[in-house]
Amino acid sequence: MVLETLNPMHYNITSLVPDTMPVATVPILILMCFLFLIWNHEETSSIPGPGYCMGIGPLISHGRFLWMGVGNACNYYNKTYGEFVRVWISGEETFIISK
Helix, strand or coil, rough: CCCHHHEEEECHHHHCCCHHHHHHHHHHHHHHHHHHHHHHCCCCCCCCCCCCCCHHHHHHHHHHHHCCCHHHHHHHHHHHHEEEEEHHHHHHHEEEEEC
């Protein structure tokens, strides 16, 4: 009987984890999602152009410049947003001014 109580294989590992563990993880996950949204939030600019959208906007903008070329991409953005446009090229905010 003494050997049976000292045997670590005798204990069920799930009985050692408290039942409140899943309940405590929900607020932690909500807090992490909230902090992630705050960290990725940027104020909207008054200058027209594609949105930031957690870094997806700059990737699409840069990809359009690589795929279409500078001239065609500038014409596309000017037709879409107007004469003064904010885009991202190589991760840097770039302004296109044309008339």
